[in-house]
Ligand SMILES: NC(=O)C1=CN([C@@H]2O[C@H](COP(=O)(O)OP(=O)(O)OC[C@H]3O[C@@H](n4cnc5c(N)ncnc54)[C@H](OP(=O)(O)O)[C@@H]3O)[C@@H](O)[C@H]2O)C=CC1
Ligand SMILES: CC(=O)[C@@H](O)[C@H](O)COP(=O)(O)O
């Protein structure tokens with residue numbers, strides 16, 4: 248799912264290195280028809296799905312006589328393919344809440360679920376984890392930090408969630424492109440500056456999340472759900488080199504870390520091959536050329552999004568609201584609408600305005616997501632109208 252994106256491309260790269268081991272059954276995208284023509288021609292999957300029917304018919308026409316791939320349209324087709332009995336593993340790499348239903352379908356169908364799409368787990372929390380349990384799915388974190396935690400925690404599932412032996416999970420953060428900047432400096436940053444991550448090449452939405460530190464807020468919730476921890480058991484540490492991908496501090500004083508060059512093909516290959524390990528095409532880590540590993544505390548005054556997540560995680564439905572408001576705010580920022588420093592303001596207003604019960608079904612999650620998106624769109628609209636009035640001198 249999300250084959251044309253950054254995680255999608257890295258996944259295809261790893262698969263392409265092991266044609267003897269993996270067969271690509273289906274690929275999906277939103278509207279990137281050109282990229283899908285290339286993928287279908289090169290990998291010949293049985294099925295391809297585009298989010299809308301116009302993109303799907305353009306893809307099917309382009310593939311005529313070139314590839315035997317059958318093309319479908321719409322989220323329902325993605326959901327169906329995620330549960331297809333022919334499928335062993337699903338890479339959930341659609342960005343944002345839109346990826347929730349396909350990921351849940353894979354969980355309910357008991358697949359090996361490779362989870363990159365953190366927003367799905369953060370928004371649906373208990374509903375998502377129940378689907379994994381009831382479906383008997385193997386949930387493997389692809390997000391680099393959670394993949395590192397998974398690698399450093401005990402292999403036995405019961406021991407992994409046992410709080411007796413683990414004192415703290417240390418969640419590393421690069422600090423993003425604006426680490427060390429003041430709030431004042433942040434007011435005028437552009438989308439391209441925000442997307443220029445110092446270490447990782449990623450899609451634009453997650454890149455902005457890294458720049459605001461919201462990515463760490465989402466990852467905090469993600470770690471709580473994946474490893475059955477409370478937020479207090481997880482500490483965020485800024486590590487600008489992104490060489491250590493996270494650490495587990497055990498009660499006996501041992502700290503285990505997973506290190507590697509910042510390349511998502513490592514966690515992707517691990518997720519695909521676990522419990523084996525396969526070649527991922529990643530350059531070996533050369534510690535001498537890295538030279539130095541630094542650490543510092545996160546600056547939640549200049550970057551309030553992490554603090555907002557730490558608060559929202561304690562409120563019923565809070566992370567669903569926070570995630571929805573963040574998606575709306577980031578999308579406006581990327582389109583040249585609100586300012587970078589307005590992103591956390593939109594989220595804060597929505598968190599204050601919306602009270603809810605913890606959603607206990609997919610329907611309830613979707614309703615709460617919709618309410619929060621509507622509220623965030625209103626706040627963004629008011630901000631843009633105020634900016635227009637100021638520009639017009641009124
Ligand atoms: N990139 C990274 O290194 C990391 C990413 N992640 C997570 O992985 C997920 C994907 O990130 P990334 O690959 O960077 O994102 P990209 O923006 O690069 O790719 C997103 C993919 O999702 C598809 N898509 C977007 N909207 C929809 C929709 N409404 N319906 C169906 N498909 C859709 C896009 O298709 P199209 O091309 O047609 O728009 C594209 O294939 C995110 O949740 C992110 O947080 C986690 C850790 C690291
Ligand atoms: C590659 C990956 O997992 C991203 O989520 C990455 O962690 C972003 O980096 P920061 O959020 O730490 O800047």
Ligand SMILES: [Mn+2]
Pocket residue numbers: 390391392466
């Ligand atoms: Mn991450």
